[in-house]
Amino acid sequence: MSENKPVRRRRADADRSRTAILAAAVTVLDERIDAGLERVAEAAGVTRQTVYAHFPSRDVLLSAVVDELTREMLTAIDALDLDQGPALDKLLQLIDLSWQGFEQHPLLLHLPQTPGPDDRHDPVIERLGRLIRRGQRAGEITREFSADWLVMALIALGHTAGESVSTGRLPAKKATTALHASISRLLQP
Structure with missing residues (x-):
C-alpha cells in the first residue's frame, strides 16, 4: 500500500x-x-x-482559463435562482452579474472572437432560454418572438456592448445602461 x-x-x-x-x-x-x-x-x-x-501552449492555457471563469460564472448565475421572481428582473440581474464578471476579469473583453458556435455558451443559452420561456408563459416577456430568437438577440446585444467597451467606443457604465434599455425594450410585451 x-x-x-x-x-x-x-x-x-x-x-x-x-x-x-x-x-x-x-x-x-x-x-x-x-x-x-x-x-x-x-x-x-x-x-x-x-x-x-x-x-x-498559450492557447491551451487561455482556453483553460476561460473554462475556469465560465464555471465560476455559471455558479454565480445559478445562485441567482432564475426560476423564482419576475423573469425580466432576473434577466437584468444576470446581465449585471455578467458585467461584474467582465469588470473583475477584463481579459474576457479582449479575447479574440472564435468563428462559429462556442459550446461554452451552451449552459448560459440553456438558462436564458428557460428564463425567457418562463417569462413568456407568465406574460412578462413578449411572445412576438420565439425564446430561441430572443436568446440569440440578447447574446448579440451583450457581445456588441462588450465590443464597444473593449474598443473604447463606450465606457462600461454607458454600455451597461444601453444594454439594459435595449433588453427591456426588446423583451417587454
Whole structure:
C-alpha cells in the first residue's frame, strides 16, 4: 500500500501546480492579455517547464482559463435562482452579474472572437432560454418572438456592448445602461 503514496503525492502536487498556474494566469492575463507563459510561471511560483507540462501552449492555457471563469460564472448565475421572481428582473440581474464578471476579469473583453458556435455558451443559452420561456408563459416577456430568437438577440446585444467597451467606443457604465434599455425594450410585451 505504501507504493501508492508517492503516486498520490505526485498527483496532489500536480493538481496544486495546475491550480496555481490557472490562478496566476487569470491574474496576469487580467493585467495584460498578451502576457507570456514565462510571466504566468513566475506569478505561479513554478518553472516554465511546469507550465508547459500542464498547458502545452498559450492557447491551451487561455482556453483553460476561460473554462475556469465560465464555471465560476455559471455558479454565480445559478445562485441567482432564475426560476423564482419576475423573469425580466432576473434577466437584468444576470446581465449585471455578467458585467461584474467582465469588470473583475477584463481579459474576457479582449479575447479574440472564435468563428462559429462556442459550446461554452451552451449552459448560459440553456438558462436564458428557460428564463425567457418562463417569462413568456407568465406574460412578462413578449411572445412576438420565439425564446430561441430572443436568446440569440440578447447574446448579440451583450457581445456588441462588450465590443464597444473593449474598443473604447463606450465606457462600461454607458454600455451597461444601453444594454439594459435595449433588453427591456426588446423583451417587454
